[in-house]
Amino acid sequence: MAEQKDLPHAAGPAGGWGSLRGIAHAYGDALPSPAALRSLGRINKPKGVMCVSCAWPKPANYSAFEFCENGAKATLWELTSARCTPAFWDEEGHTVTALRDWKDHDLEKTGRLTHPLRYNAATDRYEEVSWDEAFAAIGATLNALPKNSAVFYASGHAGLEASYLYALLARVHGTNNLPQSSNMCHETTSVGLTKVIGSPVGTIVWEDLAETDAFFVFGQNPGTNSPRFLHPMKELKDRGGKIVTFNPVIEQGLVSFVDPQSPAAMLTGKETAISDQYHQVKAGGDIAAILGLCKCVVEADDAAKAAGTAEVIDHAFVQQHTTGFDSFIQSCRDADWAEIERESGLTEAALREAAAVYIAAEKVIGVYGMGLTQHAHGALNIAMLVNLLLLRGNIGRPGAGCCPVRGHSNVQGQRTVGIAEKAHLVPLDKLKELFGFDPPTEDGMNIVHAAEALFEGKVKAFISLGGNLVRAVPDQHRMEAAWAAQDLTVMVSTKLNRSHLFPAKQAYILPCLGRFETDEQATGPQTITSEDSFSMISASIGYRAPVSESVKSELAIVAGIAKATLPPLPTLQWDAWTADYGLVRDLIERTYPDDFRNYNKRMYQAGGFYRGNGAHERVWKTPEGKAVFTTPDALNSVGFQDAPGRYRLITMRSNDQFNTTIYGYSDRLRGLEGSRDIVLMCPEDIAEAGLTDGQTITLITDVADGHDRRLSGLKLTAYQLPRGTIAGYYPECNVLVPMQHHDALSGTPASKSVPVRVEAD
Structure with a gap:
């Protein structure tokens, strides 16, 4: 077990x-x-509201409090009493240019947006605009531009219904430019x-x-990013199971846990030790570490x-069920332990200790997060x-499988219903049959392609269904200018x-309902649905009064833009759908x-309804x-190659954060308080x-491409990390990530291993 050694x-x-x-502070x-x-009591329950934070599933047999610290913070942050009105x-001092000096936290603390806004370049301020004016101007501008110069981006916030219509809007308009927030995190998955x-x-x-x-956990931090996962982890430990963790940073959620739903644990402070083994793999060293396990x-x-005893591999x-076995096994036999140790930063003895747990376990789940996905070879x-899982048949049977942990509530579901830039992922023939138009068949742009086209001046319009894209992507300074x-x-x-503070020639902010708010339409209150990390579809029913009579639902906004932009086809019934x-x-x-059979009848099912997964049934597509x-x-x-003075930078999230939303300046699970302007480095590297x-x-940034990327004013902080690995906060460190530094297969930014140098200020 790794422990913090002699550090403060x-x-x-x-x-x-x-x-x-932490919840009390967020409330204050x-x-x-x-x-x-009272809203917290409705989270992740039938006829309640799916959490607006991560995509961890809700159980059918739910507890009284089916939320975590991060979910509570996200809920309270959305339900703030503060209002950002046109006034x-x-x-x-509230010009757009002046607000660029504000912190992300302070921008969001201005409160919920209450009216549609249009940027006035003459005054450098946003001003109120009517919905009809906004929709008409947006439609006119989109129709005046080349179809493929417009990009329709979506974050994971919108429900499946709005997401489906958003994808339809883009394709009827004539483009598959439908990147989504998964491009930046789990597109590698x-x-x-x-x-x-x-x-x-x-x-x-x-x-x-x-x-x-x-x-077996790789590059995932449940204590900060998916705290409800800690309960199944505790239950596993209570029944004698094992947890083996590979992560460069020691994360307290993977070290110990006190169950806040247990009165006894809260009264006594009884901790559950989570990881039986904690291996601080070098940033980017997971391939070598896993190869060592397989060897x-x-x-x-x-x-x-x-010896004539029971086989270890499930032959x-x-x-x-598999192919490629012989070649892979030979690579395991040929692998050199010295190279594995050098590349992983772990000893042969440590890897053998971890492998012994894997071999002894009949059923293993492999868990991972962006610590695996955000690399050049993610x-x-x-x-x-x-x-590793295939060797012992640990996919497609009870108690075993692959578990990527998604970071946004409906990021997976939006892909399921058609928000995808790759044409082959969408049943275009069905869309043609249903709506009587010819969908575009050429692939659209993902986030990296869209950003590169922005830099070249080829993208002229960006529609963002949620999100804070300018702040979330790499190469932030270049992105701000291009945006x-x-x-x-x-x-x-x-x-x-922050994305609102770099307005285009025409710029609109369209305020939408939150998930907890009543979505009242012509036929009455509406329900929205979302998909979690386990492919379960669940309903959300808002019940709170909207923040303003002038906000609209995401679906109504999509329909309004569509009506103003697209030709009137009898099959496009935007008013009826709204x-x-x-x-x-x-x-x-x-x-x-196949995925949504009896959709309307099953959406209120406790725990959600399962849309299916071929690999779960050992059907390999x-x-x-x-x-x-x-x-x-x-x-x-x-x-990239290691070199003297070159470090591998990991960007990470704090305990007081969800994606680009910063709730405060406490990272209590790492013992860091008061600032996000820090960089962590091991004492040996500091010396x-x-x-x-x-x-x-x-x-x-140590990349010779003609662009100077630097981030100054960072406090160097001694921390127990592998040699050559340093860490700083996302999104602040996005200015250091080159847009071209991404996974070769998926285009996901390689934000967990950025080549950087360190200079004293």
Whole structure:
């Protein structure tokens, strides 16, 4: 077990009273009405509201409090009593240019947006505009531009109904430019898993959590990013199971946990030790680490054969369900331990200890997050984890499988219903049959392609269904300039964010309902649905009064833009769909009949309804018709060579954060308080570089492409990390990530291994 050694930043356990204090602080900062606390009781329950935070599933047998610290913060932040009305822009110092000096936290603290806004370049301020004026101007501008110069981006906030119509809007307009927030996080999963098991998503269901013998966790931090996952982890430990973690940073959620739903644990402070083994792998060293585990499995199987004892590899499964086995096994046998140790940063003894747990466990779930996906060879990271699972038949049976943990509530579902830039992922023939138009068949742009086209002046308009894209993407300074040079930006938002502060020639902010608010349409209150990480579809029913009579639902906004932009076709019934979202669900069912059978009838089912997953049933939808073993052609995933003075930068999120939303400046689970302007480095590297703990430094991207990327004013902070690995906060460090530094297969930014140099200020 790794422990913080002689450093001042050791923190207490995840959960417990610290979690409650974090919620209380968010409550005090957001200042919602007292009734907002009752809203927490409705989260992740039938006829309630799916959490607006991460995509961790809700159980059918739910508890009284089916939310975590992050979910509570996200809820209270949305239900703030603060309002950002048009009068905000009349106040002194509230020009767009002046607001660029504000912190992200302070921008959002201005409160919920209440009216549609249009940018006035003459005054450098936003001003109120009517919905009809906004829709008409947006439609006229889109129709005056080349179709493929417009990009329709979506974050994971909007429900399946609005997402389906948004994709339809883009395709009737004539483009597949439908990038989505998964392009920046788990697109590597979508592409990488599809290549090797034929499924773009994880293979497990909720019941598997209770049957597994072990979790092998790679590059995922449940304490900060998905705290409800800590309960299944605790339950596994309570029944004698094992958890083995590979992560460069020691994360307290993977060290110890006090269950805040247990009165006894809260009274006594009783901690559950989460990880039986914690291996601080070097940033980008997971390929080598997993290869070492697989080598141990192969050696154990060879020894078992020689001794005439039970096989270790599930050869019957391998023969029936996989391809590429012989080549991969040979690569394991040929792998050199010295190279594995050098590339992983772990010893042979440590990897053998971890492999012993894997071999002894009958059923294993492989868990991972963006620590695997956001690398130049992220898809190979995922393929290697699949290799490990395939060796012992740990995919497609109870208690075993692959579990990518998604970071946004409906990011997976939006892809399911058609928000995708790759034409082959969408049933275009069904759309043609249903709506009587010829959908575009050329692939559109993902986020990287769209950003590069922005830099070249080829993208003229960006529509954003949620999100804070300018702040979320790499190469932030270049992105800000290119974003403002467009003819049109349209942002569907609930609060102010940094992307609003770089308006195009025409720029609109369109305020939308939050998920907790009543969505009243012509036929009455409406329900929206979303998909979680386990492919379960669940309904959300808002019940709170909207923040303003002038806000619209995301679906109504999409329909309003569509009516103003698209030619009138009798099949495009935007008004009817806005009046009754059930009609949209009927369309989704007709478009995707296998996934959404009896959609309207099943959406209130406790725990959601399962849309299915072939790999879960050992149906492999790959070209080979089998799961694929991948022979690695690299031992690290970073995509660059190590050199003297060059470090591998990890960007990470704090405990007081969700994506680009910053709730405060406490990162209590890492023992860091009061600032986000820090960089973590191990004491040995600090000393070798001639620096001192606490001094102010600058990070400079070590890429020779003609662009100077640097971030100054960072406090150097001694922390227990592998040699050569340093860490800083996202999104602040996005200025250091080159747009071209991304996963080779999926285009996902490689934000977990950025080549940088360190200079004293």
